[in-house]
Amino acid sequence: MIVTTEAVVLRTLKYGETSLIATLFTRVAGKIGVIAKGARDRKSRLGPSLQPMNHVTAVYYYKQTRELQLLSQCDLVRSLKGLTDDVERMAVGMAAVELVDAVTPAEEENAPLLDLLLSTLATAARATRNPGNTLYYFETRLLENLGFSPGFHRCSHCGASLEDAASIHGLHVSQHGVVCAKCARRGMGIEPLSAPAAKILQRLQEIRDPEAVTRMTLSPQVKGEVAGVLRRLLVGHVEGLRTLRSEAVFSSLLQSGSGPLAGDIQL
């Protein structure tokens, strides 16, 4: 069966002399592995489009019995050049594709997640300031997409309303939510959470436009807290998710910078 679908390239791997094995996150079939024969050959039209983070239209031959599908065509839908122009923007894009690769099972359709990934990549590519905030937006929505949407507006123990971030006194990862002062005093496994970070987490859950998050200016301390909370929630709920390879690399690249991954995220 010939399948034509919109996709984002999650990763590629050199195979043999001239071929590539790629992982695509497609609209019709979720995450699939494809082999692009001869893609590294100078004459091939597959190679240039088949780069991580690229938004493409892929055509492949699908056969249920094989693990890797045969890619016959791959055209760029739009160039997200901004992602490869700047280390911070690239860090966001790489972390997003790596997260999608890590949290999604093979061949499980998830069009809303593809839309989320595309909007995050496009926003990060365009962002002239705070591109790193788009990763926090992405992780908040990703938790929601996976069914682990954290509760930042109510106490996860007693259900008390915590609309005012100042009344939030901690985070309970296993109950994927925050707790009030009363529950924090008697609760086990509750991690501290500052009011400014709690407010940002509440705001991230309300925002539906990724552009809006790039207008938020966060202090390095709040960035670190927000990133840490989101990552702990993901790690706590997604089996097998530990550290992201790309983040470890970008942390060292951005050591002197002030990016979102410059040592802010504690894994």
Added chain:
Amino acid sequence: MLYTSEALQQLIEEFSKLPGIGRKSAQRLALYLLKQQREDVVRMAKAMVNLKDKIRPCSVCCNITEEDPCAICSSAKRDRSILCVVEEPNDVIALEKTNEFRGLYHVLGGSLSPLEGIGPDDLKVKELLLRIDGTVVEVILAMNPNVEGEATTIYLTRLLKPLGVAVSRLARGIPVGGDLEFADEATLTRALEGRISL
């Protein structure tokens, strides 16, 4: 599969470890060697051993060499003010074939690959920075045109610019002799961005 000779089977297994060589090709190569003169086979085996014994990295440019420093680094004819940074020794061979570049090289030994966890500590970056000692005026970043190459280029630019050297990169676009209509969108976009005024 059962072979009548253990030596043949062993050689087939060794050949099939080579890049681009499948089991069938390995078998063909092994049977070809069997038909050759003993001295030819010994010469080939010696060449393979020599490769491992004699070749080492150049202490200056990190390229492969038998003499340290390598012939390029020790040549008085080379322009020492221009340094071309490449990923692998193959890239030096490709650039030398052009007979256009007369500067020196620096081989990084790969490129930054965030998704594979390959960071700056895995490359010869410190060695590169040590070479920026006042004689180098320009550094050309000749990385492969892919995401890993871009990451490496951006990272090295951030490191090199504050050292007061001019940093440039190779142009990207339509291959010479190619047809515009057959170029892919990514290449065409880069070619348009990198257009030059005439």
